[in-house]
Amino acid sequence: SVLSRYENQITILSDYLEEFPETDEPVWILGRQHHLKADKSKLLLDISARLWFTYRRKFSPIGGTGPSSDAGWGCMLRCGQMMLAQALICRHLGRDWQWEKHKKQPEEYHRILQCFLDRKDCCYSIHQMAQMGVGEGKSIGEWFGPNTVAQVLKKLALFDEWNSLAVYVSMDNTVVIEDIKKMCWSPPQSSSAAHSSTHLHRSALGRNKNAAGFCAGWKPLLLIIPLRLGINHINPVYIDAFKECFKMPQSLGALGGKPNNAYYFIGFLGNELIYLDPHTTQSFVDSEENGTVDDQSFHCQQAPHRMKIMNLDPSVALGFFCKEECDFDNWCSLVQK
């Protein structure tokens, strides 16, 4: 009955779906600019190419006896999955890769999707995320905030040998450049875990560049910055800077929401944020025998949702992806501006 009550809510939500207005203002989606009048279809293709994770039901119970649906509690976890999936798309397929319905997709695409299926043996499944949350003080089924999701992704990434991502979650609003360089240049296997942020005084975005020259190469960096942009409401002084983040080529968008509803923000138009909404309950989809996945339900093929930026809850987490060291250096110089 909980579920059916929930499904009523979904129909209400889908009423919000609106076409984009006719405007000359540019739309920014994850570091790419689009013009509504000139190429609206390109914009919609760009949005539908993102992997869209929603509540699912009928997956195998978490931990054997736990919930078999995440409706009502998994929305922030799903948003975290979407942000990470976008990072993996950038890593393997590139930001400009486009998805097309019924088209044969590259092998890497299916491999990425496999990581997020709702099965306990998939490395970033809802099972893995909920269970890793226990170590962060969250029992299974409990709600997450943006930082908790980031902490969980950081831990799970250590078990993901295929991608060997370096995940850095900034604490106390501070990004320590030296720590990131050290982490990304450290040879694979030597775990970059347990990364404590104790040397705070060498603070943010300074000029300390100290690349230790290991031959192992730069590990692709997923940089997550949890923030609180105000106390009850977002403080208006942060709005322009927040929007600016979606213009950066390294942007993976932001995790956040409005009270009780977590969204994955991917861009903006004027004073409205564009987001992918996990609040639709779909049935569990498993992979086929040949390793591919029926991916129809993993892409949002309607005009996306929008909300006024002033309604944003101040608890957010920004995401960025730096495949090469030069991407990170470029990020540092952009942020300093």
Added chain:
Amino acid sequence: VQVVVERYQKEKNLPPLSRSKFLVSQDLPLSQFAVTLRTRLCLASSQTFYLLVNNRGLPNMTATMQELYRDHKDEDGFLYLTYASQEVFGSCFSGGRSAASCLLMPCPS
């Protein structure tokens, strides 16, 4: 400088401080003061802890207490800081629980 540190009234994750008035050395960076408060509250390094000035903005963590005091002090001669963690997200009608278990986290000694 004289500082008052208060817990955000709707805060659910972070415990209250045993005292709220502090006398802090002028040249201490805010980041160090934040570490002191984190230690007092027994927070794990992965827990969020935000200090906001006058209930509004996140100050630069490299600013010294004196700089903050100069720019933001109240008429009554105190600098007011509020601390908060992050909100959690889920749908209230599905019976989700909000976090309380973080309070039980043991203090690393």
